[in-house]
Amino acid sequence: MTFTSWQFGAFVAIIFAAYYLPALRTFQVHLLVFASLFFYGHGQPELLALLAVAVFGTYLFLVLALRNRQVWLPVGIAFNLVLLAFFKYKLLFIDPASPSLVDFAPLDFLLKLPLPIGISFFVFHNISLLVDLTRQKTAPPTLTGVFLYIIFFPQLVSGPITRAEMFMPQIKPKYLADVPLVEAAKWILTGFFFKLYVANNLNEMTSYMSFPLYETLQTQDRWLLVFLYSYQIYADFFGYSAIAIGLGLLFGYRLPINFNLPYIATSFSEFWTRWHISLSTWLRTYLYVPLGGNRHGIWRTYLNLMIVMGLGGLWHGAGLSYLMWGLMHGLLLVLERPLLGRLASIDFAVLRAARMTVVFVCVTMLWIFFKLPNFDHAVGYLTGMFTPSTNPNPTKLFYSLALLYSLPVMIQHLGFRPLFEGRLRWAEPYLYGSMAALMYLEAGPETSFIYFQF
Amino acid sequence: MSAVRWLVKCGAGAAILLIACGFATVRFGSGLQMPATTTRDGTLITLSRYLREPVPDVVLVGSSITFRLKEEYFATAGLRNLALAGGSPVTGLEIVANQSQLPKFILVEANVLTRPTDAALVERYSRGDTEPLFFRPVRAAVAAYEQRLHASVTHEQVVLNLRKLTEQPPSDFDNRVYADRALQQFNAEDPADAARINAKRIEELIRMVEHRGARVLLFELPYSEPIEGSRYAATTREIVHAAFPDTKRWLPVEVNRSELRWADGVHLDERSAVIVTQAMERTLALVRTVK
Numbered sequence: 001m002t003f004t005s006w007q008f009g010a011f012v013a014i015i016f017a018a019y020y021l022p023a024l025r026t027f028q029v030h031l032l033v034f035a036s037l038f039f040y041g042h043g044q045p046e047l048l049a050l051l052a053v054a055v056f057g058t059y060l061f062l063v064l065a066l067r068n069r070q071v072w073l074p075v076g077i078a079f080n081l082v083l084l085a086f087f088k089y090k091l092l093f094i095d096p097a098s099p100s101l102v103d104f105a106p107l108d109f110l111l112k113l114p115l116p117i118g119i120s121f122f123v124f125h126n127i128s129l130l131v132d133l134t135r136q137k138t139a140p141p142t143l144t145g146v147f148l149y150i151i152f153f154p155q156l157v158s159g160p161i162t163r164a165e166m167f168m169p170q171i172k173p174k175y176l177a178d179v180p181l182v183e184a185a186k187w188i189l190t191g192f193f194f195k196l197y198v199a200n201n202l203n204e205m206t207s208y209m210s211f212p213l214y215e216t217l218q219t220q221d222r223w224l225l226v227f228l229y230s231y232q233i234y235a236d237f238f239g240y241s242a243i244a245i246g247l248g249l250l251f252g253y254r255l256p257i258n259f260n261l262p263y264i265a266t267s268f269s270e271f272w273t274r275w276h277i278s279l280s281t282w283l284r285t286y287l288y289v290p291l292g293g294n295r296h297g298i299w300r301t302y303l304n305l306m307i308v309m310g311l312g313g314l315w316h317g318a319g320l321s322y323l324m325w326g327l328m329h330g331l332l333l334v335l336e337r338p339l340l341g342r343l344a345s346i347d348f349a350v351l352r353a354a355r356m357t358v359v360f361v362c363v364t365m366l367w368i369f370f371k372l373p374n375f376d377h378a379v380g381y382l383t384g385m386f387t388p389s390t391n392p393n394p395t396k397l398f399y400s401l402a403l404l405y406s407l408p409v410m411i412q413h414l415g416f417r418p419l420f421e422g423r424l425r426w427a428e429p430y431l432y433g434s435m436a437a438l439m440y441l442e443a444g445p446e447t448s449f450i451y452f453q454f
Numbered sequence: 455m456s457a458v459r460w461l462v463k464c465g466a467g468a469a470i471l472l473i474a475c476g477f478a479t480v481r482f483g484s485g486l487q488m489p490a491t492t493t494r495d496g497t498l499i500t501l502s503r504y505l506r507e508p509v510p511d512v513v514l515v516g517s518s519i520t521f522r523l524k525e526e527y528f529a530t531a532g533l534r535n536l537a538l539a540g541g542s543p544v545t546g547l548e549i550v551a552n553q554s555q556l557p558k559f560i561l562v563e564a565n566v567l568t569r570p571t572d573a574a575l576v577e578r579y580s581r582g583d584t585e586p587l588f589f590r591p592v593r594a595a596v597a598a599y600e601q602r603l604h605a606s607v608t609h610e611q612v613v614l615n616l617r618k619l620t621e622q623p624p625s626d627f628d629n630r631v632y633a634d635r636a637l638q639q640f641n642a643e644d645p646a647d648a649a650r651i652n653a654k655r656i657e658e659l660i661r662m663v664e665h666r667g668a669r670v671l672l673f674e675l676p677y678s679e680p681i682e683g684s685r686y687a688a689t690t691r692e693i694v695h696a697a698f699p700d701t702k703r704w705l706p707v708e709v710n711r712s713e714l715r716w717a718d719g720v721h722l723d724e725r726s727a728v729i730v731t732q733a734m735e736r737t738l739a740l741v742r743t744v745k
Contacts (some may be wrong), residue, residue, distance in 0.1 A: 171590075179459040215631075390627060401593070428460075429467060433469075436467075437472050438471065441591060
């Protein structure tokens with residue numbers, strides 16, 4: 001059941017209607033847990049057992065770690081990392097198409113299970129739960145509370161990755177009168193608009209970036225498509241996160257903001273405070289800082305940056321392309337670090353625009369490794385960007401359509417928001433209404449969210 | 455502003471735009487050809503046009519191989535190419551057969567007979583109600599712009615360019631990478647079962663449409679030499695000729711093969727497509743005079 005299906009709309013409407021009934025107020029958390037299990041099991045019922053193992057196991061280690069943090073916290077973290085590693089990286093060593101992988105039937109069954117949707121996200125929730133709550137040394141939370149934190153359906157599949165210390169205090173009775181309806185509507189409409197109008201339409205064009213289709217492209221179109229993919233992946237993931245935040249608000253939970261106009265960043269470090277903020281915050285809190293952060297000299301800081309970004313790349317998938325993507329981002333962070341102080345002292349509009357352009361172009365070029373997880377294909381695409389095309393029948397792309405479908409991302413980044421919060425405030429509801437109509441009229445062909453695969 | 459007022463205004467904004475697009479659809483219909491960003495889009499445009507315009511004399515159905523034979527290459531008036539890039543000739547033939555009026559001649563490509571019929575497409579274009587309820591405003595705007603820039607051309611408008619093109623020497627484009635990959639695919643796939651099923655269905659459809667007065671001719675477009683010898687091409691040829699042994703059922707495509715070039719060993723390049731088109735027209739003219 002994807003966010004863009006009518007079944008999901010009906011599902012949310014039913015749960016929302018039941019959630020605020022006075023008679024069910026004491027069961028609100030249970031209802032959300034049940035709804036989240038239904039949502040998850042609807043697509044992959046065979047993986048509900050895995051979800052249960054992950055949640056019960058984490059809860060058990062949480063209770064034990066609250067008694068003896070030194071021993072049980074590392075064990076709990078290792079338990080989650082093994083789960084993640086098993087499902088995410090097993091395909092490096094086995095061929096799932098073979099009739100029998102091992103002689104032991106239960107292990108054979110496990111090896112053949114598909115990648116559980118959202119595993120990368122709920123494992124990070126589990127680790128955050130273990131670290132945050134044992135650090136605070138509070139009483140163990142209820143099992144249903146833990147369940148809700150880990151599997152709350154708006155964020156279960158692709159985040160935002162919420163930290164336990166942010167989410168757990170929000171678990172309390174909710175009232176309809178407290179729901180910020182307009183704010184929730186704005187998030188949900190914006191999210192669907194970016195997904196259906198921008199991302200799905202751009203996906204029609206960027207599908208030509210796949211191998212071997214990209215060989216039919218002219219050189220300039222290869223360049224164009226990389227930039228379109230940059231807009232697409234932003235619109236897709238920002239759209240998902242916005243819908244999740246809006247849905248969270250409907251049920252009384254405030255999820256963290258995941259994007260803050262990333263393509264206006266003037267440095268790579270700033271980019272990572274604007275793109276997938278919940279992941280970069282998680283990596284900084286639970287990996288970079290424990291590794292020593294910037295506290296042990298300059299070379300150790302560089303090493304830590306490379307380790308964190310390399311692992312961040314591998315978190316997305318077991319492939320050389322993802323590792324390369326992470327390491328290249330790490331390298332860019334290392335290279336810019338000595339220059340940041342000097343650049344910050346020059347406040348000059350042209351220089352700021354130039355820095356923004358450099359960061360945007362580099363980030364965009366690195367998306368090629370995301371779009372083409374096969375490293376050879378990614379290199380082939382990149383090479384073709386710098387060599388003239390000889391194909392006598394190149395694919396035709398409509399530049400005007402590309403521009404019109406990318407426009408919302410550009411307008412959003414140009415910062416017109418204050419205008420609608422000030423002088424044009426009266427026009428705001430009509431603007432959102434037009435976005436709703438446009439996403440219905442101009443929706444591109446259905447495609448799953450890019451981050452579902454992670 | 456209260457939440458209810460905000461939501462009402464938001465709904466009003468959406469309604470105004472939807473109503474405007476609804477009126478625009480009634481006023482302009484779907485006559486404006488939407489730009490195709492994918493081959494699927496292109497297919498829908500071609501089929502919608504076929505249903506909207508008067509029934510032509512000659513119709514071609516086929517796969518991406520026939521798709522390369524553009525309508526403006528043909529001097530024959532009233533000819534439509536309904537070949538579906540990525541699709542099956544049977545899909546096109548089913549759609550044509552399901553219409554109330556038939557063309558005089560239906561030319562069916564016999565190169566690719568492994569793909570299943572696109573049932574959704576057949577159903578959609580057999581109902582006839584293809585008019586959308588609303589305009590797609592962005593695509594409509596781009597379509598209007600594109601039509602202004604590149605209005606669709608007729609054979610008369612391009613005849614000089616076509617002549618110049620055929621007078622040029624064959625292309626020296628090095629297609630080895632693509633041709634090797636195509637050959638590998640053509641040798642890997644066994645088309646026998648699917649080709650037999652499709653050949654049988656074509657036979658049934660021929661019987662139906664010829665009973666209603668149309669005439670069906672099969673044709674084979676040339677592949678490059680290595681592809682001609684591949685397992686896929688050889689098996690398909692054998693099956694389809696066994697199913698249709700009568701030479702009168704076939705439209706011969708007689709060309710000097712040394713003049714032909716392929717983008718990938720399978721699909722003709724533009725110059726070769728023009729040459730093949732002219733060869734088909736010559737034999738079609740003979741068939742039409744003999745009757």
